[in-house]
Amino acid sequence: MSSTDFSQIKRIVLKVGSSLLADPVHGINMQMVQRLAADIQNLQSRGIEVCLVSSGAVALGRVQLGWVGKKLSVHEKQAAAAVGQPMLMHAYKQAFSELGVVVAQMLLTKDDLRHQRRYLNASNTSHTLFKANVVPIVNENDTVVVEEIKFGDNDSLGALVSTVVKADLMVMMTDVDGLFDANPVANKDAKRISEVVKLNAEVFAMAGDVGSSFGTGGMLSKLHAANIAIHSGVTAAVINGSKPGTLMQLLAGEDVGTIFRCGEDRHSLHEHAISNLLHVAGQLQVGEQALTSLVNDKRLEPQYLESLQGDFDKGDCLEIWSGKQLVAKGLSNYSKTELEKLVGCLPSEIEARLGYVDFHSVILPENLVVMGQ
Structure with missing residues (x-):
């Protein structure tokens, strides 16, 4: 593919952050969920398979339990995830069913991907769902995982899922326009980086590490996720999902967000496991x-x-x-x-x-x- 040619894309992992899905008053941003459903249904009609990696369970649980703004313990985060996950899936099922699209829930932990049999089970299940025109919706199984909630984020999960389902492209949708050469909030002259050919220390230094009030992952976590993806042969992109039409503009080759290109230094499955899973x-x-x-x-x-x-x-x-x-x-x-x-x-x-x-x-x-x- 050239720098703007995504015409050969057949399978996409779309990662959506909590900042786009959670609403501090209503719990979930149904307008965003409906827009996601419409975009994915559009892609399916063009023969493109989509796996949706969705944050939001903990954030939705916070709202439902009245814990917005409260610093939560690990067990409270697990409880919030237990409350929020069915709310999240109900919202997706409602939005997709109106368009005649079936969705399936897949809850994973990094430990699932460390074990070969469970890794293969996840891969085989996702491919079976794709053949049945079902949209897999993946989230981390936050109710049973301690380390991932405390230190992790769903950006890296999205990258690892990209390798499991053998995606061509991973798109991380967030509430900023992409990677900038400086903090755009603090510096009005900051310029968006359209394309990154080599993810090196200089690029990482541009990121800072500021997340939203709901999400756990800022731009730095997205660069780490992009690094996992491109070393596994999956092109990555960060776009502003709060702006309608951005995903379709990206796939049409328009200059939106930031694209991270795969280089020649790709990891074998053994190297991938050492670097990201074990x-x-x-x-x-x-x-x-x-x-x-x-x-x-x-x-x-x-x-x-x-x-x-x-x-x-x-x-x-x-x-x-x-x-x-x-x-x-x-x-x-x-x-x-x-x-x-x-x-x-x-x-x-x-x-x-x-x-x-x-x-x-x-x-x-x-x-x-x-x-x-």
């Missing part, structure tokens, strides 16, 4: 001298280790940090107990320290993913 069991702190070896050779030898955290075993996924910068993720060749004995150790000294040698490196190159590559 539970992180610990962290390794390395010196600056390790960066060249990590980036150029994808090698991490024990002499570069400075400290380690967490309780991990051989084969667990670890983060590698240099100062405050996350440099890489990978699967450890050694347990924490073993690595504690190898801090600062040369490969030739491993046997003397442990009494045996399994590997001469902390992580094998094929099990290492350098961030930003």
